[in-house]
Amino acid sequence: MAAKYADIDEQQHTQRFSDIADEPCKMLLPIEGFANKPLVTLEEAVEPIIEYVPDVQRRVYFAKERCREVPLEKLSIDEAASITLYSMEWEPKKECLYYVLNQTLRSENREKLKP
Template sequence: MGQSSSNRVVSRFTETNAPPNNVALPTDYLNEPLTTLEGSLKNMHSRLDDLDKHIINAKAQFNSSIAHNLTRDEAAAIYLYTLEWPSNGISLYTIFNQDLRTKDNSKIKHWLPFLKLLMTAMNKMPSKQLRVYRGLRGDVSKEYTEGLEFVWASATSCSRSINMACNFFANSNGECVLFQIDVQNGKDISAFSHFKLEEEVLLRPGTRFRVTKKPQLEKIDSMSVFVVHLQEV
């Protein structure tokens, strides 16, 4: 669990959030009963390979003494969110976030039990006010004009380390964007992540942001990247 995933082609830190939108977090999850990790993903077996095996492995990472009084299922939900499926499989976070970004309730409804478990875990953790970073391949900087307020519907994975965030697109061909985000409610999930060295901070689905300055092309560790400055609002 003490590894980094910076050699991956795509990761939670570079999956697309664009374009900026105002798709709100579905509040139906609040009415869901809190269930086990197995129960929260009972409708996902056809979409995620070897799900039972990964659930067992996730729960095996935690004993009865867990930070912030998370239950074993809550901690394992975060771990499973950070886990990379083998190269021939699609990871949970990919499908979860893709579906949250749609307005298709027929897809979102199957995630509500897992969303309830994940949000319950995050709500138990202290909120951090800090600066974090995430990357995105391709130049979408023109979509993030100064003063724009928008929502990212999906869960947003960031790193406390600018170098870690940049590593995820260091070998990318073409233009890249680095989001520098000043957050108010960041959740440091390092203790629960499969990749502890990534210094991951997770932002809730449906978090609202404001672009605080015009995106600029900047040099970071010999790379030229467009930097988009965001503030959580």
């Protein structure tokens, strides 16, 4: 019985990290305009996506709290929390940051990606 659940977890893991079927079959324009932008707090960084990722502000709080519990050597709390936030998964999966961001990155409409 435990193997049954392990298979489900492995399947979810595989789907999450190998969603190659969703990749566009053609080259998209590069994303430009980010190199000259100043670094901001994670709270400020998620402001433009609040309408696309429900409850993202609360999840930022949890990500930052989680990162405060572990020693950080080379990353700021905001940097570590941004990685944590990206890798967090919740239901429905289509509202997770990684899902929304990846779908947007695959879109031909590059306007959605402008800073």
